Amino acid sequence: MDHVEFIVLCWVLTFGALAVYxxxxxxxxxxxxxxxxxxxxxxx
Amino acid sequence: xxxxxxxASTAxASTAxPTRTPASFKLGxxxxxxxxLLALLGLFFTDEDIVQGSTVRxxxxxxxxxxxxYLAFVVTxxxxxxxxxxxxxxxxxxxxxxxxxxxxxxxxxxxxxTGSLWGRITWGTYWQxxxxxxxxxxxxxxxxxxxxxxxxxxxxxxxxxxxxxxxLLAVLEIPLVHFSVVLWRSLHxxxxxxxxxxxVTMDGLMLFxxxxxxxxxxxxxxxxxxxxxxxxxxxxxxxxSGLDAAVAMRRSEAGGTDGKDGTDGSGIDxxxx
Numbered sequence: 001m002d003h004v005e006f007i008v009l010c011w012v013l014t015f016g017a018l019a020v021y022x023x024x025x026x027x028x029x030x031x032x033x034x035x036x037x038x039x040x041x042x043x044x
Numbered sequence: 045x046x047x048x049x050x051x052a053s054t055a056x057a058s059t060a061x062p063t064r065t066p067a068s069f070k071l072g073x074x075x076x077x078x079x080x081l082l083a084l085l086g087l088f089f090t091d092e093d094i095v096q097g098s099t100v101r102x103x104x105x106x107x108x109x110x111x112x113x114y115l116a117f118v119v120t121x122x123x124x125x126x127x128x129x130x131x132x133x134x135x136x137x138x139x140x141x142x143x144x145x146x147x148x149x150x151x152x153x154x155x156x157x158t159g160s161l162w163g164r165i166t167w168g169t170y171w172q173x174x175x176x177x178x179x180x181x182x183x184x185x186x187x188x189x190x191x192x193x194x195x196x197x198x199x200x201x202x203x204x205x206x207x208x209x210x211x212l213l214a215v216l217e218i219p220l221v222h223f224s225v226v227l228w229r230s231l232h233x234x235x236x237x238x239x240x241x242x243x244v245t246m247d248g249l250m251l252f253x254x255x256x257x258x259x260x261x262x263x264x265x266x267x268x269x270x271x272x273x274x275x276x277x278x279x280x281x282x283x284x285s286g287l288d289a290a291v292a293m294r295r296s297e298a299g300g301t302d303g304k305d306g307t308d309g310s311g312i313d314x315x316x317x
Contacts, residue, residue: 002097006099006164007101011105021147022271025061025271026271029274029275032062033062035282037285041277041278043063044065
């Protein structure tokens with residue numbers, strides 16, 4: 001496969017960025033959770 | 045608003061994020077499985093392109109991220125319109141718009157990075173002030189500006205109103221980006237699937253992988269926006285409860301002056317948070 005490093009970098013960057021964003025969102029949710037009244041979380 | 049700060053729980057923290065529901069969990073699992081399958085298809089099972097060789101494998105992430113970025117910005121505009129013209133002026137629409145813009149900026153950034161790497165191979169340069177690249181970069185910067193406008197402060201209603209106006213203006217750039225390769229002479233190739241003549245010039249498995257990538261990344265977008273808008277809901281609730289606590293403190297400090305000036309003594313009217 002030609003330019004394999006570029007191809008792999010594209011895939012790793014894409015999936016990695018999505019994973020980092022999802023993890024950051026989950027951490028923020030855990031940090032906020034103790035401060036939020038359950039009635040302000042209509043999805044629960 | 046009748047929210048109050050709850051003390052931090054003494055129970056051990058659950059590993060599950062508090063924004064998770066059974067449905068969002070299933071969607072998340074489906075997204076991860078879909079991405080694994082997409083990687084297998086895109087990197088190993090599809091053939092190389094006659095012209096581009098193996099570098100065509102970048103297309104299976106580049107095109108879906110661009111599509112999802114467009115979708116995200118359209119959702120932002122729809123959420124903004126629903127907020128502005130809805131009878132309730134519901135902040136839920138504003139938060140969906142904000143969450144969608146944030147995820148859209150992430151996908152647009154990935155489109156620029158993967159496109160830049162692909163350009164290095166095919167054009168010999170990471171960047172060129174080409175119509176498609178320039179309009180895409182402009183769209184990216186516009187939505188970073190939208191997120192900055194959201195963070196300017198003020199009440200939640202003020203934030204929602206001004207950011208909705210920006211979103212409705214910003215979405216007009218999308219047709220300009222999409223048709224830039226037709227309107228001007230561009231290094232960037234024309235659309236492979238959504239061509240003006242309706243002709244699809246792609247091998248069966250390559251086309252399937254590309255469309256499967258679009259489906260998987262769209263599902264990832266829905267999953268991320270779902271969680272993100274719940275986080276924004278929690279952040280807004282914390283902000284409101286913090287403000288309520290500050291008002292209560294100010295009211296107790298003001299003591300005898302409470303209510304004499306026609307307000308609650310804090311000088312803050314709580315109707316517009």
